[in-house]
Amino acid sequence: MSGGSIIVLAILAFVGITIFKGVRIVPQGYKWIVQRLGKYHTTLAPGLNFDIPYVDEVAYKVTTKDIVLDIPSQEVITRDNAVLLMNAVAYINLTTPEKAVYGIENYTWAIQNLVQTSLRSIVGEMDLDDALSSRDHIKAKLKAAISDDISDWGITLKTVEIQDIKPSHTMQAAMEEQAAAERQRRATVTKADGEKQAAILEADGRLEASRRDAEAQVVLAESSQRAIEMVSSAVGDKEIPVAYLLGEQYVKAMQDMAKSNNAKTVVLPADVLNTIRGVMGRNNP
Numbered sequence: 001m002s003g004g005s006i007i008v009l010a011i012l013a014f015v016g017i018t019i020f021k022g023v024r025i026v027p028q029g030y031k032w033i034v035q036r037l038g039k040y041h042t043t044l045a046p047g048l049n050f051d052i053p054y055v056d057e058v059a060y061k062v063t064t065k066d067i068v069l070d071i072p073s074q075e076v077i078t079r080d081n082a083v084l085l086m087n088a089v090a091y092i093n094l095t096t097p098e099k100a101v102y103g104i105e106n107y108t109w110a111i112q113n114l115v116q117t118s119l120r121s122i123v124g125e126m127d128l129d130d131a132l133s134s135r136d137h138i139k140a141k142l143k144a145a146i147s148d149d150i151s152d153w154g155i156t157l158k159t160v161e162i163q164d165i166k167p168s169h170t171m172q173a174a175m176e177e178q179a180a181a182e183r184q185r186r187a188t189v190t191k192a193d194g195e196k197q198a199a200i201l202e203a204d205g206r207l208e209a210s211r212r213d214a215e216a217q218v219v220l221a222e223s224s225q226r227a228i229e230m231v232s233s234a235v236g237d238k239e240i241p242v243a244y245l246l247g248e249q250y251v252k253a254m255q256d257m258a259k260s261n262n263a264k265t266v267v268l269p270a271d272v273l274n275t276i277r278g279v280m281g282r283n284n285p
């Protein structure tokens with residue numbers, strides 16, 4: 001092969017490589033940042049693009065898809081000095097890629113720090129109870145606080161979500177002890193109220209029983225009085241029928257005692273009639 005042929009082949013190879021280097025095919029979902037002689041020149045959209053070889057170079061390949069940024073967990077102090085552990089997740093989109101790559105050194109690191117700083121500031125103005133129950137309120141204030149800042153970098157904040165809000169380990173232990181003490185206090189109060197009501201009901205029962213016993217005794221006494229008056233009126237001075245009636249009751253009582261299984265000793269008076277007269281309040285002439 002002659003020297004001229006070699007030169008021609010070299011030229012053809014150079015031309016082919018040059019043409020190949022000047023063709024840029026950008027995949028869907030990406031944009032390429034092109035620099036010309038070290039300076040920003042243009043942004044290549046998805047599809048077929050051309051540039052000047054050896055002069056233009058692709059400096060950055062930036063995604064146009066939504067980016068999910070995890071915000072690391074951090075300790076946040078509330079207005080009432082309670083310590084909370086909080087983390088979040090941010091969804092962003094690079095709407096102007098050249099601003100994102102040239103406007104800030106590391107936009108992911110910057111957004112993470114911006115979210116953490118804003119989160120500490122927002123929660124620091126809230127009490128513990130509000131911070132634990134106002135997740136949506138914190139989310140809205142956080143989005144409003146950082147949206148304008150990152151828009152200067154050509155980045156749009158789609159949304160930011162608070163993943164976890166929980167007390168620190170020491171705070172959690174203190175809250176559990178407080179909750180246990182509150183449950184114990186309520187149990188003690190409930191038990192005391194129950195015992196109080198039971199004592200009141202028991203006292204009311206004893207009072208009612210005593211009242212009824214007293215009424216029964218009064219009724220019995222009145223009945224006995226009427227019976228005695230009726231017997232006295234009917235018998236008058238006739239002591240034999242009265243003695244007979246009392247003797248009959250006396251014998252019946254002896255029979256009831258004899259039927260009992262308990263051991264007993266009964267002493268009977270020798271003169272039953274005089275005993276009955278004594279019960280009637282009459283003595284022998």
